[in-house]
Every structure is written in structure tokens, then in C-alpha cells.
Amino acid sequence: MLTCDTPNIWTQxxxxxxxxxxxxxxxxxLAPIHLLEFSNDEITLEVPNVFVQEYLLSNYKKxxxxxxxxxxxxxxxxxxxxxxxxxxxVPQREVSEAVxxxxxxxxxxxxxxxxxxxQFETFIEGPSNQFxxxxxxxxxxxxxxxxxxxxxxxxxxxxxxxILHSIGHYVQKHHRGQRVQCITTEAFINDLVDSLRNKSVxxxxxxxxxxxxxxxxxxxxxxxNRLNFEEEFCNTFEALINQNKQIVIxxxxxxxQLKLSERMIARMEWGLVAHMGMPEVETRVAILQNKAEQxxxxxxSKVLFFIAEHIHNNVRQLEGAINRLSxxxxxxxxxxxxxxxxxxxxxxxxxAPKNKxxxxxxxxxxxxxxxxxxxxxxGSSRTKEIALPxxxxxxxxxxxxxxxLMTLGISFGKTHSTILxxxxxxxxxxxxxxxxxxxxxxxxxxxxT
Numbered sequence: 001m002l003t004c005d006t007p008n009i010w011t012q013x014x015x016x017x018x019x020x021x022x023x024x025x026x027x028x029x030l031a032p033i034h035l036l037e038f039s040n041d042e043i044t045l046e047v048p049n050v051f052v053q054e055y056l057l058s059n060y061k062k063x064x065x066x067x068x069x070x071x072x073x074x075x076x077x078x079x080x081x082x083x084x085x086x087x088x089x090v091p092q093r094e095v096s097e098a099v100x101x102x103x104x105x106x107x108x109x110x111x112x113x114x115x116x117x118x119q120f121e122t123f124i125e126g127p128s129n130q131f132x133x134x135x136x137x138x139x140x141x142x143x144x145x146x147x148x149x150x151x152x153x154x155x156x157x158x159x160x161x162x163i164l165h166s167i168g169h170y171v172q173k174h175h176r177g178q179r180v181q182c183i184t185t186e187a188f189i190n191d192l193v194d195s196l197r198n199k200s201v202x203x204x205x206x207x208x209x210x211x212x213x214x215x216x217x218x219x220x221x222x223x224x225n226r227l228n229f230e231e232e233f234c235n236t237f238e239a240l241i242n243q244n245k246q247i248v249i250x251x252x253x254x255x256x257q258l259k260l261s262e263r264m265i266a267r268m269e270w271g272l273v274a275h276m277g278m279p280e281v282e283t284r285v286a287i288l289q290n291k292a293e294q295x296x297x298x299x300x301s302k303v304l305f306f307i308a309e310h311i312h313n314n315v316r317q318l319e320g321a322i323n324r325l326s327x328x329x330x331x332x333x334x335x336x337x338x339x340x341x342x343x344x345x346x347x348x349x350x351x352a353p354k355n356k357x358x359x360x361x362x363x364x365x366x367x368x369x370x371x372x373x374x375x376x377x378x379g380s381s382r383t384k385e386i387a388l389p390x391x392x393x394x395x396x397x398x399x400x401x402x403x404x405l406m407t408l409g410i411s412f413g414k415t416h417s418t419i420l421x422x423x424x425x426x427x428x429x430x431x432x433x434x435x436x437x438x439x440x441x442x443x444x445x446x447x448x449t
Contacts, residue, residue: 009043010035013067017060019295019323023115029055036081043068044079053080114172114182118165124290126283129159132274136163136248140170143178143214143246147272149237150248151255153404154276157314160250163276164216167248171214178213185222189229209239214246220268221251224259234264241270254404256416275404279315284308287315291322297329299336306338310349321345357400357447359393359411365446366393369439378413391422392440398423400447 018026029052036044047053056064057078064076071077120140125133132154138146152160168180183191195204208215215236223230240247251258254275255268279287285301285308292299311317325336328344342349367374370389377390390412397408398419405416412419430437 009038009067010045013063016067017063020327023117024113027113034083041069042077042079044081046081046083048083050082053082114165114168114180115161116169118162119169120166122290123159123162123166124279124283124287126279126286128277128279128283132163132276135272135274136167137170139246139248140167141174143171143175144244148241148244148246149268149271150246151251151268151271151273152248152276153251153254153273155252155278155314157316158276158278159315160276161218164218164248164250168214168216171246175213179211180214180216181208181212182216182218184218185220188217188233189222189226192229192232205236208236209243212240212245215240215248217247217249219251220249221253221258223264227261230260230264234261234267237264237267241267254406256405275407278312281305281308281312284312284315284318287318288322291319295322295326297322297326297336299325303336303338303341307341307345311345317348321348324348359397359401359408361447362393362396362400362443365443366390366396368446369442388436391426392436392443394419394422395426396440396443396447400444 014030017030021030032048032052033056034046036046038044047056057076061076064078065074068076068078120133120137123129123133132152135147135150136152139148139150152163154160165182168182171178171180191204192201195201223233237247249268254273255265258265285304288299288304288307292304307318307321311321324344325341328334328340329336334340363374363377366372366389367377370392372386372389376386377393379386381387394408394412394414397411398405401408403411405419409416409419426436426440430440
């Protein structure tokens, strides 16, 4: 534990926690706190509001106790002072120097600050995300003239936000005359609510539809089941497209699987829809190596492959694993081995993923159980003897293969709506048809073995 007569104690505490939280969390909650004074018995901190105070005590109380003096109850001896809000007028000089000044009657909107770590140069490319990165670079190089809109979808923690911010950084650097607005769907909704409350909806519309040149929207799935907000977003979407202004959207699902209006889905499918998959093991190793180098860690290649083979859900988990190993090695001075990884990352490690299941495997298993030919399942016959097994194959493909309905439809030579209809039909039948339920279970076992 450090003593309170250390002049830079607060700086040391910030350096300690900075490695253990995201850049966004650090910037929003910890950076605004200032050290006012300290003694051997107490430290006084200035915070912008009571929420920052509560956040600090709720999330870093144990760490505060390790750095600061504590009282008889084991609580950190911290005195908080709430700073008075200060409204500073914007000097005319700053306005004139802005690249693209906002309209005089348009207030600065809430937006996501671009993460300086999220740039094309720091994005690790592999077969699963190569197409997405190429499309994003094309959009960033020629905003509004390449793929518009660009819709990127994929699972959690695969790098969609990284790509989104990379586009923003690139446009700001190479197209200084274009105004970039990067915002989450939740922030867009909150902005609209505030505008309705303040009776300034016209200003908001003017900003998004006139002042913005490149609109980057993260997590559009949160617009589902919010009809009024969806309508406003759709109108903004159309206004920007009609002006050849670039729109990039990310989601955890492709447009057709979102619970949005047909009009909204059609708009999002206008341009290019790109899927971002889970990085292959070699790409995961490269990501781990890159993160380790940033932390100054030297991890043997064998250990990197061990981690990559046992953490395969998303990239954020890989980064979390490196952060945990970094903290462990710094505190306990241990070298990184497989044994250390197993002990330190025990709850993060998963079983190595099985070989990827294919539509062909499912078709062969269905054909064997239902005693039909694979060629018939791929054909167009609508007889009951063929139609039912074909729908079973589609149902199991949706269940066992992590692909979009559109991709599965291509594999079967059908449309995504046909796949969806087949799945719903089988779901109804298995409720009351015991024989069909057993047949489907047999197919599953054959495919898994």
C-alpha cells in the first residue's frame, strides 16, 4: 500500500485503474476527477457531480483502500467536493476555425466520441472479416459514392464498432469538409426525446438531415418495437440517401431478421449488407499477439494458440484475457505458461469448437433417416414424402448453423422467406407429432457424431 505523503498518489491510482477499464469508462468517469488536497489522514477530490462520486466508490472501493488511508471501518478516507457548473461561452475564434461549423440555430448534438484505438491500422484482418474491412475502406475513401448504405452485422464483440469508428477517423483525416456524426441508436432515441421535451425537433431534424455528411449508427437492433422512433430514423435515412450522404449501420442481425417495418428493412438493404464472422484461430492468435505487444507482454506462440483455441466467442474476451494476464504477471512476477493461463483464465476458457456443421451434412442425415435422396431434397418436388424432410433439413440448418436466413436460403436454392416458413411449420408439428420429434432427434445425433 502507498502512503499518503506521496505527492502523485492520485496519478498512481489513475494509472493503475486505467489498465483495468475501457477508454470510454475512463474518459467519462475517472478523468474528470481532480485531486484538491491530501494529508496523512484524508484525501480531497473534486468531482463534477454525485454520480461520478457514486461510480468511483461502487467500482473502485477496494482499489482506493489499497492506495489511500482507511478509517476504523475499513472505508477509504476520501472527502468529495462537488464542483460548481461553469458555462463558458464559445469564443468566436474557435467557431471560425472549425472545419464545418454547425448552423447558427442548431445545437451540437449528442454523439459518440471516436475511440482513438479503433482505426483501420489497428484492425486485425482475417478471412472472416476481410470483406467487411474492404467495404468499409471503400466507403471511407468515397463517402456516399461507394456502398450506401453499408450495413454490417455480426455477433457481439467481433469488431463492428471498431470498423465503424475506423470509418469516422478516416473520413475526418482525408475528407475534412465532411461532418461525421457517430452515434448509438440509444443516443439517437434519447436525442429525439430531449428534442420533443424542449420543443426543438426542427433543430434536430435540420442537424441530422442537413449538417451531417456521414452518419455512423451503432446497434440498430435497439430500434426494434419503437415505431415512432423508427419512423423518424427512416425519414432521416431517406433524406441523407437522397443527398448522397453516407450512412453506415451496425447490428447483431441482418436486416431481414430485425423486427422493423418492411419499409425500414428495404431501406437498409438498398446498399451493401456485409457479415462479420468469428475470426479463425490464426486471426485470434494475431489479435492476442497484437494486444500482448501493446501491454509489453511476451507470450510464447504455443500459449497464444492454447488461448485462441479455448476462447472463441468474441474478440473482447481475447482482450480481456490479455488484460487479466498482464495484471497477474505485473503483480505476482510470474512468467506466462499454459499452467498459468489455465489457472488464471479458468472461467473464460471454453471447449475447442467442433468442426463446422454444413448443410450437406444435414441433408445426408435427413435423407438417411427419412429414406429419401439428397437430390430430391434439393429439388422442387412438393409431394409430402419430400416436402416434409426438406423442411426438417431447413429447420435443423437454422438451428445448427450460425448463418443468416439469406445465406441458408442460397445453400438450399430457396429464398430466406421459404426457410423461415419451413422452420415455423416444423416448430408447430413437433409439438404434437412424437414420431417427427424422434426423427429430428435422430438426425441431430447423426450430424453431431
